[in-house]
Amino acid sequence: MAHEVIKRIEEAGPELASLAEENERLGKLSDRTAELLRQTGVIRLLQPTDFGGYAAHPRDFAAAVMAIAASDPAAGWVAGVVGVHPWELAQMDRQLQKEIWGEDPDTWVASPYMPNGVADPIDDESFVLSGRWPFSSGSDHCQWDFLGALKGTGAGAPIMPPEVMHVVLPRSDYELIEDSWDVVGLSGTGSKDVVVNQAVIPAYRTVTQADISDGTASARSGRPEAVYKLSFGVMFPLGITAAVVGICEGALKTHLEIQKDRVAVTGVQVRDDPYVLHAAGEAAAEIEASRVQLIEGISRLHDMIENGIEPSIEDRSNQRRNQVRCAWRAVSALDEIFARSGGVAIRKSSPMQRYWRDAHVGLQHMIHVDGAPYHSNALHNMGLETPPGMLVTI
Structure with missing residues (x-):
C-alpha cells in the first residue's frame, strides 16, 4: 500500500504545486491542499493498521514526504510533522486512539x-x-x-x-x-x-518523553511492528528533514527548467555556460546524497529491529548526526544553484524564491541545530560518557 501512496502523490503533484502560492497567501494550507493530502494517504502511513493505517516502513514515509515537498514545501512540511504523530499515538493508550480515529481514521x-x-x-x-x-x-x-x-x-x-x-x-x-x-x-x-x-x-x-524515547511506551503498547520500536529521537526528525530535502529537490527541478532557455546578459545561452552547469551537477549530487543517506540510515535502524537487533546509542546517535547533516548539505546545495538562477528567480512570481525561503526556514527548526547532535555523537564514538541532557537528542 505504501507504493500506492507514492503513486497518488505523484499524480497529485501538479495540482499541489499549483496551490502553493495560494497556501502562502492564506498563511495555511488551503482546504483543497488538505483534501489532496488526505486522498494520498500520506498521514496514515505510520498509523497502526487496526485504526486504518499502513504501519509502513519509515523509508516509505520519508520518500512520500519528499515527493510532496518537491511540489509544495508547505504541504510537505505539514505531511512530515503531522504524519509522524500517528507513530507516537500508536504507542499510547488504546482509549485515546479510539477517541481520535474510532470514527474517522483521517483525523489529524x-x-x-x-x-x-x-x-x-x-x-x-x-x-x-x-x-x-x-x-x-x-x-x-x-x-x-x-x-x-x-x-x-x-x-x-x-x-x-x-x-x-x-x-x-x-x-x-x-x-x-x-x-x-x-x-x-x-x-x-x-x-x-x-x-x-x-x-x-x-x-x-x-505519556512521558522518556517512555516514548527509551522504548518503554513501545513495549507497553504490545504492537509487534518494528516501526513502533524506533526511538523518538530518530523518528520525530525524520519527516521534518525529509521535507527539507524534498524542498531542495523541487528547487533543483525548477532551477533546471529555468536554465534550459535562459540567456545571460552576455548573450550566451546558459545551457552553454560550463560554470552554471557544473554548479547544477554538483548540487544534484549533494541533494541526492542527502536523500540516500537519510533513507538508508532510518532503514538500517528499522531493519536491525526487525531482525531482533537492538540499535545501540551509537547507532541512534549516528543517525541523528547524519539526519542533521542531510538538511544542511541539501540547503547548501540549493544556495549554490539559487545564486546562479538569474534575476528571474527573485521575482515573487517565480517558485524558485519560495523554495529558497522555505528551505531556510525549515533549517531553523530545532532538530536541525547541529551543536548537541554533533557534540554527543563525537563523545559516543570516542566511547566517552555523554551528559544526560544530550541523550534527549537521540
Whole structure:
C-alpha cells in the first residue's frame, strides 16, 4: 500500500504545486491542499493498521514526504510533522486512539512538543494545564494537538529534576491564535500559536518523553511492528528533514527548467555556460546524497529491529548526526544553484524564491541545530560518557 501512496502523490503533484502560492497567501494550507493530502494517504502511513493505517516502513514515509515537498514545501512540511504523530499515538493508550480515529481514521493531530506549560496533577487520574505554544504546523486542519509540558508538583511548579510529558488535547480544549504566524518562509504551513487555559487532561492522554524515547511506551503498547520500536529521537526528525530535502529537490527541478532557455546578459545561452552547469551537477549530487543517506540510515535502524537487533546509542546517535547533516548539505546545495538562477528567480512570481525561503526556514527548526547532535555523537564514538541532557537528542 505504501507504493500506492507514492503513486497518488505523484499524480497529485501538479495540482499541489499549483496551490502553493495560494497556501502562502492564506498563511495555511488551503482546504483543497488538505483534501489532496488526505486522498494520498500520506498521514496514515505510520498509523497502526487496526485504526486504518499502513504501519509502513519509515523509508516509505520519508520518500512520500519528499515527493510532496518537491511540489509544495508547505504541504510537505505539514505531511512530515503531522504524519509522524500517528507513530507516537500508536504507542499510547488504546482509549485515546479510539477517541481520535474510532470514527474517522483521517483525523489529524498537530503539535508542538516544546514544554511550555506545567501539567499539574489533580489526582492520579488527571492533570490541569495552561500555557502558550508556538509553531503548531497544520493546526487549522487538525482536531487534536500534542503539547509538551513539564510534570508539576501539584502546586503549579515543575518537579525537579524536570520530567517532560507529551499530552494530547482535543480542539475544544485549546485556541489557535490567528495572527501568530507571520513569517518569511513556510507561510503555508499555518504553524500558529496554541493557547490552553486550565484544560483538564485525563492521564491516559499523556505519556512521558522518556517512555516514548527509551522504548518503554513501545513495549507497553504490545504492537509487534518494528516501526513502533524506533526511538523518538530518530523518528520525530525524520519527516521534518525529509521535507527539507524534498524542498531542495523541487528547487533543483525548477532551477533546471529555468536554465534550459535562459540567456545571460552576455548573450550566451546558459545551457552553454560550463560554470552554471557544473554548479547544477554538483548540487544534484549533494541533494541526492542527502536523500540516500537519510533513507538508508532510518532503514538500517528499522531493519536491525526487525531482525531482533537492538540499535545501540551509537547507532541512534549516528543517525541523528547524519539526519542533521542531510538538511544542511541539501540547503547548501540549493544556495549554490539559487545564486546562479538569474534575476528571474527573485521575482515573487517565480517558485524558485519560495523554495529558497522555505528551505531556510525549515533549517531553523530545532532538530536541525547541529551543536548537541554533533557534540554527543563525537563523545559516543570516542566511547566517552555523554551528559544526560544530550541523550534527549537521540
